[in-house]
Amino acid sequence: MNDLPALAPDGAALTSLVDLLDRVxxxxxxxxxxxxxxxxxxxxxxxxxxxxxxxxxxxAE
Structure with missing residues (x-):
């Protein structure tokens, strides 16, 4: 497999699902x-x- 991030049409790197769930x-x-x-x-x-x-x-905070 390729370790390079996928690129969106505008050139920005796509966020992985794990990163998105972490933010949420x-x-x-x-x-x-x-x-x-x-x-x-x-x-x-x-x-x-x-x-x-x-x-x-x-x-908890």
Whole structure:
């Protein structure tokens, strides 16, 4: 495999997925979502989801 970073069309090096996840965990992120399961137009199950993604040392401070 090639050890050189991939280049974007403008010449900037692309950020790897690991680097991106590290930045998100360091700064923290909140994700909200709703899941509704319906059958024949009747709501059967509704889930309100909230996810906090952050490093433990960032939350403890």
């Amino acid at each position: 965990v360091t700064r923290g992120a909140v994700v909200n979502g709703d899941v509704i399961i319906t059958l024949a137009g009747i709501d059967l199950i509704r889930l309100d989801l909230r996810l906090l993604l952050a490093a433990v040392d960032e939350i």
